[in-house]
Amino acid sequence: MMNLIKHDIKIDESFYKVEEIRHLTKETFSLKLPKARFPFKAGQHLSLGIHGDYQSREYSIYSSESDPNLEVLVKEIDHGYFTPKLRKLKAGDLVEVHGPFGKFGMEPLAAQTGKFVFIASGTGIAPFRSMVRTYPEIDYTLIHGVRYADESYDWQEYASDRYILCTSRDAKGTYQGRLTGYLINCTFAPETDFYLCGNSDMIFDALEILKQKGFEREQIHCEVYF
Template identity: 65%
Template sequence: MTIDMKPEVQLDTNFYKVVEIRSLTEHTFVLSLPKSRFKFVAGQHVSLSITGDYQSREYSIYSAEEGENLEVLVKEVEGGYFSPKLKHLKVGDMVEVHGPFGKFGLDEKKKDSHKHVFIASGTGIAPFHSMVKSYPGLDYHLIHGVRYEEEAYEKDSYDEKSYTLCTSRDKKGDFNGRVTDYLKKAKFDKNTCFYLCGNSDMIFDSMEILNDKGFGREDITVEVYF
């Protein structure tokens, strides 16, 4: 379902010391590492592992392509094995980074000619944060679905007119309801391409809604979090 745009950057393995853990909510944080010579395309992801641990997890890159640090957005999974370990890292602890991986990213052929609508649930906003920060002046509309307003991670990063927060369990967002409820009511111009990132139910429901509005698979790029 994804559209091939930019070629994958050459894979690499890097060891970095944690420079910051920035808390956004009680359970969500940004892990910041020195970027060094790490090159990636906005929308790609990396695999992280902790020195001495046998497991790894994949996270979309949160930072800009030319940002000072390499950052990922992490939500601590209750009862999980890996994310709590990341949360309890200290500045100076070592993290192993594999990647970057994936071809999820802006459609280069439509970058300047189309409106780019980013549809995210929860931490699925990470690759869109990277895209917006990497391409100033991009014509975009970011639609972010969360449960509560506090989960609007660093919403000041986005142009207020280009950001819509959908909250399903409080009425503090721009729209009260799920992302899919918003999409059913929204109208989009023909010259629009869509990028979806989040849980599989949201992705598949959104694709069906967009299809009913006349947008086909050539207009939609997806990154599914299971």
């Protein structure tokens, strides 16, 4: 008689089904995934790949620690390889997720007692939405640099007196001009902690401005998008 051996079948838990694509502008969208298997801390990022593709990219997590979905913010790059494929995904498609990674965040006690300025360019706003949604009582100001006002992703979620929109190509923001131009004229409390996220040029320029204002490097936390 033949002996049948039962083998355990291991399911790859790094694959997730897309639940929703939420379009924010003609170029930018958020990708919603189930969250049950993915605990993370606000400010962390993940690695995202498409099932059957050999490439992946890293994205800051856009949702809060307690949101029912895992969400990332993506801007499609003209003539790019990866982001146009992400944009074509639909509910039910498989993506591969690894992580979370990074220490770009804060401890809960610090979030309750500290004073923070978040400085973001473009989709660099993603980790700050996660932080603000995770810590609703946080004392923050969010300075967001974009080209056009319609790139103020989910702006209505932030208190109007805490969200500063800097627009470089139209006059519909709080400030018309580059984020760094606004930053130069700002005065901040000496105990402020700064979190910077976005393209490298903005990060380096803002870092230099803050150093000239007398802030210590230990007060400035950076996450560079390449």
